[in-house]
Amino acid sequence: MMSSDLHKEILESLRNKQEEMVGTLEELTNIDSPSTDKAHIDRFSNMLAEKWKETGASVHILEQKEYGNHVRAEWGKGESQVLILCHMDTVWAAGETAKRPFRVENGKGYGPGAYDMKGGIVETLYAVKTLSELGLAPKNRIVVLNNSDEEIGSPSSRPLIEEEAKKSKAVLVLEPSAQGGSLKTWRKGVGMFEVAIQGRAAHAGADYTRGISAVQEAAHQILYLHGLTDLDEGTTVNVGIVQAGTRSNVVAEEAHLRVDLRVKTQEAADWVLPKILGLKPVDPRVNITVTGGLNRPPMERNQKNLALFQLARAIGQNMGIDLSESGTGGGSDGNFTSALGIPTLDGLGPVGDDAHSPGEYVLLSSLPERAAVLAGLLMEI
Numbered sequence: 001m002m003s004s005d006l007h008k009e010i011l012e013s014l015r016n017k018q019e020e021m022v023g024t025l026e027e028l029t030n031i032d033s034p035s036t037d038k039a040h041i042d043r044f045s046n047m048l049a050e051k052w053k054e055t056g057a058s059v060h061i062l063e064q065k066e067y068g069n070h071v072r073a074e075w076g077k078g079e080s081q082v083l084i085l086c087h088m089d090t091v092w093a094a095g096e097t098a099k100r101p102f103r104v105e106n107g108k109g110y111g112p113g114a115y116d117m118k119g120g121i122v123e124t125l126y127a128v129k130t131l132s133e134l135g136l137a138p139k140n141r142i143v144v145l146n147n148s149d150e151e152i153g154s155p156s157s158r159p160l161i162e163e164e165a166k167k168s169k170a171v172l173v174l175e176p177s178a179q180g181g182s183l184k185t186w187r188k189g190v191g192m193f194e195v196a197i198q199g200r201a202a203h204a205g206a207d208y209t210r211g212i213s214a215v216q217e218a219a220h221q222i223l224y225l226h227g228l229t230d231l232d233e234g235t236t237v238n239v240g241i242v243q244a245g246t247r248s249n250v251v252a253e254e255a256h257l258r259v260d261l262r263v264k265t266q267e268a269a270d271w272v273l274p275k276i277l278g279l280k281p282v283d284p285r286v287n288i289t290v291t292g293g294l295n296r297p298p299m300e301r302n303q304k305n306l307a308l309f310q311l312a313r314a315i316g317q318n319m320g321i322d323l324s325e326s327g328t329g330g331g332s333d334g335n336f337t338s339a340l341g342i343p344t345l346d347g348l349g350p351v352g353d354d355a356h357s358p359g360e361y362v363l364l365s366s367l368p369e370r371a372a373v374l375a376g377l378l379m380e381i
């Protein structure tokens with residue numbers, strides 16, 4: 001490991017850049033980048049590509065037809081590679097930043113997507129800038145993948161992420177930290193399903209027995225699905241949307257359920273998936289079709305991820321920054337890379353709170369600190 005003096009020098013240099021970092025965060029936050037709006041997100045990727053070029057990185061815009069363009073930046077030399085993942089998209093529609101532009105209050109930076117996760121992009125830019133200024137060369141080349149579609153499940157970027165991850169010694173994910181600044185060593189896997197239940201319509205008064213109620217069948221299936229929840233195992237099944245029926249005097253012909261599944265381990269996924277996909281009707285006259293599956297595999301709390309966390313913690317200790325470990329039920333692109341067996345550490349983005357809500361904020365003093373830990377990791381991996 002580098003001397004703790006060098007770690008402190010990195011932190012010091014970044015602390016001197018805090019104001020500049022906040023300025024960059026303001027600039028990035030005030031450009032709308034909704035996942036589903038190609039024109040806006042392409043504007044953002046062009047701007048970010050320019051910022052990466054300024055660091056001396058070799059930059060490629062990866063053009064996409066349907067989704068926003070991704071940006072790949074490669075910096076430094078080395079036979080082996082470390083991958084950094086930063087998504088550029090936010091959950092906020094175009095026009096949101098005009099309504100709620102970035103603002104600073106009591107040491108906190110507020111604005112759409114500032115915490116999730118434009119703050120992480122700023123950290124990455126400045127970690128690289130600082131290493132470059134201090135003349136420090138990591139052993140590995142650094143590849144930063146800025147994708148445009150994480151918030152909608154990474155449909156177009158997943159293959160790119162997996163391809164880069166397979167070439168990498170480690171993957172660092174700059175998603176926001178967990179509560180209080182914890183790093184994330186695990187994330188649950190996420191499944192999404194649609195259940196279509198087909199019965200037979202009939203007059204509820206004159207012809208009740210000719211009807212096959214999709215609503216009654218849905219009630220059985222909802223209770224069964226929720227019954228698959230196992231909190232000790234970390235498995236949850238939630239029917240979040242129920243649509244059924246047309247009139248109270250009609251036996252309902254159709255019902256549709258939308259189901260969310262969360263699992264902590266692949267073993268739990270293997271147990272529950274066939275049960276959901278193989279739903280059997282309680283009334284044998286009913287037809288049930290289930291579509292969907294696991295959208296993100298679980299990022300398990302394994303030895304490889306823990307080792308990366310321990311390294312980050314040791315670097316933090318050298319800098320006087322206390323780093324704890326945690327996990328979450330929400331998925332990220334780290335799920336894909338960890339499931340491939342590549343050591344993955346997530347939650348390296350800023351400290352803050354309230355992602356996906358108008359109250360979301362970044363604790364501004366955490367920007368240089370977390371960027372310093374990231375720079376330390378890039379030197380030590």
Ligand SMILES: [Zn+2]
Nearest residue numbers: 116117175176
């Ligand atoms: Zn995010």
